[in-house]
Amino acid sequence: MLRLVALRLAAFVPTLLATSVILFVAVNVVPGSAAKAALGIDATPQAIARFEHDQGLDRPLHVQYLDWLGKALRGDFGTSFQNHLPVSPELLTRLPVTLELAILAFIVANLIAVPLGAAAARSHRHRTDQVVTLLATVMGAVPNFWLATLLILTFALKLGLFPAGGFVSMAESPLRNLSLMIMPALSLGIVSSALLLRIMRAGMIEVLASDYIRTAVAKGATAPRVVWHHALRNALIPFLTVGAVEFGWLFGGVVIIEDIFLLPGIGQLVLVGIINRDYPVLLASTLTVTVAVLTANLLVDVLAGILDPREVYARPRT
Amino acid sequence: MSANLAGGGIRAVAFAAFAWRRHRVLVIGAVLVVAVVASATFAGRLAPYSPYDVNIADKLRPPNAAHWFGTDEYGRDVLSRTIHAARISIKVATVAVSVGLVGGTVIGSVAAYFGGALDVALMRLMELLFSFPAILLAIVLMAVLGTNILNAMAAIGIIFIPGFSRLARAATQGVMRQQYVEAAYAIGMSDLRILGRAVLPHIATLIVEAMQAFAYAVILESSLSFLGLGAHPPEPSWGNMLNSGRGFMDQAPWLGVVPGLAMFFGVLGFNLLGDGLRDVLDPRMRRGLAGPTMPGNVPIFSGSALTAEKTLGDPGSAESPAR
Numbered sequence: 001m002l003r004l005v006a007l008r009l010a011a012f013v014p015t016l017l018a019t020s021v022i023l024f025v026a027v028n029v030v031p032g033s034a035a036k037a038a039l040g041i042d043a044t045p046q047a048i049a050r051f052e053h054d055q056g057l058d059r060p061l062h063v064q065y066l067d068w069l070g071k072a073l074r075g076d077f078g079t080s081f082q083n084h085l086p087v088s089p090e091l092l093t094r095l096p097v098t099l100e101l102a103i104l105a106f107i108v109a110n111l112i113a114v115p116l117g118a119a120a121a122r123s124h125r126h127r128t129d130q131v132v133t134l135l136a137t138v139m140g141a142v143p144n145f146w147l148a149t150l151l152i153l154t155f156a157l158k159l160g161l162f163p164a165g166g167f168v169s170m171a172e173s174p175l176r177n178l179s180l181m182i183m184p185a186l187s188l189g190i191v192s193s194a195l196l197l198r199i200m201r202a203g204m205i206e207v208l209a210s211d212y213i214r215t216a217v218a219k220g221a222t223a224p225r226v227v228w229h230h231a232l233r234n235a236l237i238p239f240l241t242v243g244a245v246e247f248g249w250l251f252g253g254v255v256i257i258e259d260i261f262l263l264p265g266i267g268q269l270v271l272v273g274i275i276n277r278d279y280p281v282l283l284a285s286t287l288t289v290t291v292a293v294l295t296a297n298l299l300v301d302v303l304a305g306i307l308d309p310r311e312v313y314a315r316p317r318t
Numbered sequence: 319m320s321a322n323l324a325g326g327g328i329r330a331v332a333f334a335a336f337a338w339r340r341h342r343v344l345v346i347g348a349v350l351v352v353a354v355v356a357s358a359t360f361a362g363r364l365a366p367y368s369p370y371d372v373n374i375a376d377k378l379r380p381p382n383a384a385h386w387f388g389t390d391e392y393g394r395d396v397l398s399r400t401i402h403a404a405r406i407s408i409k410v411a412t413v414a415v416s417v418g419l420v421g422g423t424v425i426g427s428v429a430a431y432f433g434g435a436l437d438v439a440l441m442r443l444m445e446l447l448f449s450f451p452a453i454l455l456a457i458v459l460m461a462v463l464g465t466n467i468l469n470a471m472a473a474i475g476i477i478f479i480p481g482f483s484r485l486a487r488a489a490t491q492g493v494m495r496q497q498y499v500e501a502a503y504a505i506g507m508s509d510l511r512i513l514g515r516a517v518l519p520h521i522a523t524l525i526v527e528a529m530q531a532f533a534y535a536v537i538l539e540s541s542l543s544f545l546g547l548g549a550h551p552p553e554p555s556w557g558n559m560l561n562s563g564r565g566f567m568d569q570a571p572w573l574g575v576v577p578g579l580a581m582f583f584g585v586l587g588f589n590l591l592g593d594g595l596r597d598v599l600d601p602r603m604r605r606g607l608a609g610p611t612m613p614g615n616v617p618i619f620s621g622s623a624l625t626a627e628k629t630l631g632d633p634g635s636a637e638s639p640a641r
Binding site for chain 1: 445446449450451452453454457458460461462533537540541544545546547557560563567568571575578581585590593
């Protein structure tokens, strides 16, 4: 167990470093544009040079990277080019919003995928299976931002059930918070559930066909007990792996969903960073999302190991 | 002559009936895809109005006889703009998928063929690219390259490379185990020639995945345009139409529905076509390439998931003969 965690962690750190290099290089390859974005298009060459010198942008890239990395490791992501405020506090106030959205969406996705996937597997090739498979196909073809638009149209504008956008923190008013979060979480979660549902169904079909399930049935276990007690644990292993990746992708989706529902999260910060070419903001926000994704993958790798001891040594690479 | 024609007609109907019975998914997918591709190709002739004709007096009209899907905030015909928008989607998706398919196939088959350190290095890099959420990677690339539609194609194409490379790698490894490849090697064929002549034709099943990628490219393009990072107005794209419709949703709900519906049917079509083709040419049934670890019919690019991949082509799983 400890060995597994250590192995995964040993792979985690270099991946994270490599990711930060890629992001840093990607964001910094366009020379001069940051200065232009900060100073306006009619900035003089002298002003641009001064800005680049002040921000340390005229140094070699690797020096800039090491400097940035050293500070980032101490939790300092620099100051915004636009409003000259430090980026880290901004990140910290926005992170809970995005985390809450991603977790709620993931819960929605699982609440749809696990029962429906298992039900479909139980009636493999029969009516329920066909209906569920059709549902998964349809849900997988709906882009999340269109689903968000439809939800706003129906539940906010027509029925007036939920507010169309905005944010109130959980601490301030849990009920108001949930009523504001429910549509964003549904738009992300429903679309994500399509793939999870297929994985759950396929995994469950495979497990239900195995010998130990036949034994359980032969010994007189009821159908629900066979599915939920005996089969689920094994069916969850492939499901978890895909689930972790899907959770990461939910984080990608927050950029667009936060924009639609006016949620002040990291996703909005990514967008602001891009539109303003505000590199410190862009780097810090994209890196935060990537760390969240990698951490989710790490956690699931370990969890899958706990669920299935075979996993511990069967996979030589992470 | 007429008997001949009638015979042909009967045969065609019989074929259609057979196709419908055996491959319903494939047929529905193909019909939707043909519809979208046709509206992209013949947009000029199909659309009742020009997508750019501004008519402020007629703005935000609900669907009526003259404008089946109403008009937008500038009085432009929503149906015509929706038809023309298929152009951007198909263009972007075609270029992006080609970039991903070619790039990924080259990287994946080279990695599998030469193995060793090159394999590890290339696949490590691919895994790294894979760990970014696609839309985020696209956004960062757009920030670097500049926000226009040409760069959107490149960005989406780059996103597809890791997925295709892993598939191509797994498929190549499967083929490499075949005896005729050993034979080709034994008679002294060059590496390049073996790759091109003996290996590549057998990974044509990548085409199936390309369909799923196509669907995903349509979603990504629309997402970027929705965020204002793709096609620039007034050029119509399903994404930017939905975006500009956001401001008028309580007066003109059709602006939020019609372009989305078109996008949904396009994505659904490519997904179904991919699923249908997979059923027809399933490599697991025909050649046993991919091994038993694949969890059923899992699309690699469908929906938000370029990702099932992790289970499918995982280099550490049982299907990898090299280690």
